[in-house]
Amino acid sequence: MENSIIEICRQWRHEKIRLNPGASPDLISAVEASIGFRFPAGFRELYMEINGFADFLIYSHTIGFVKTQPGVFKKYGGGEYFFIAVSFLDAVKLINANSDLIY
Numbered sequence: 001m002e003n004s005i006i007e008i009c010r011q012w013r014h015e016k017i018r019l020n021p022g023a024s025p026d027l028i029s030a031v032e033a034s035i036g037f038r039f040p041a042g043f044r045e046l047y048m049e050i051n052g053f054a055d056f057l058i059y060s061h062t063i064g065f066v067k068t069q070p071g072v073f074k075k076y077g078g079g080e081y082f083f084i085a086v087s088f089l090d091a092v093k094l095i096n097a098n099s100d101l102i103y
Helices: 005-014 025-033 041-048 086-098
Strands: 017-023 050-053 062-066 069-076 081-085
Touching: 005 017, 005 041, 005 086, 025 041, 025 086, 041 069, 041 086, 069 086
Parallel strands: none
Antiparallel strands: 017 050, 062 069, 069 081
16 A cells, blocks of 8 residues: 555545545635635645544544644644644554554
């Protein structure tokens, strides 16, 4: 496996992980316009393939971007941001590897 976002999503489907259907490019563009931020290509690729996990735990933590800083971060509730990866693909690989860095 090449460990691309598409390959990782295929693996998750094979493992019967419940995933939401992908978002349309128009929806992603509308969200970008509303927040004034262009998502990195890997993020757009993931969300066009899957629009999140169907079994998402509400009030756990979030993984995403900080508009003013490069990289991918995690955040618990209203707390501070913690750097976890340089690129979105690296963050997806951490999720796929069940890395302690994402928890």
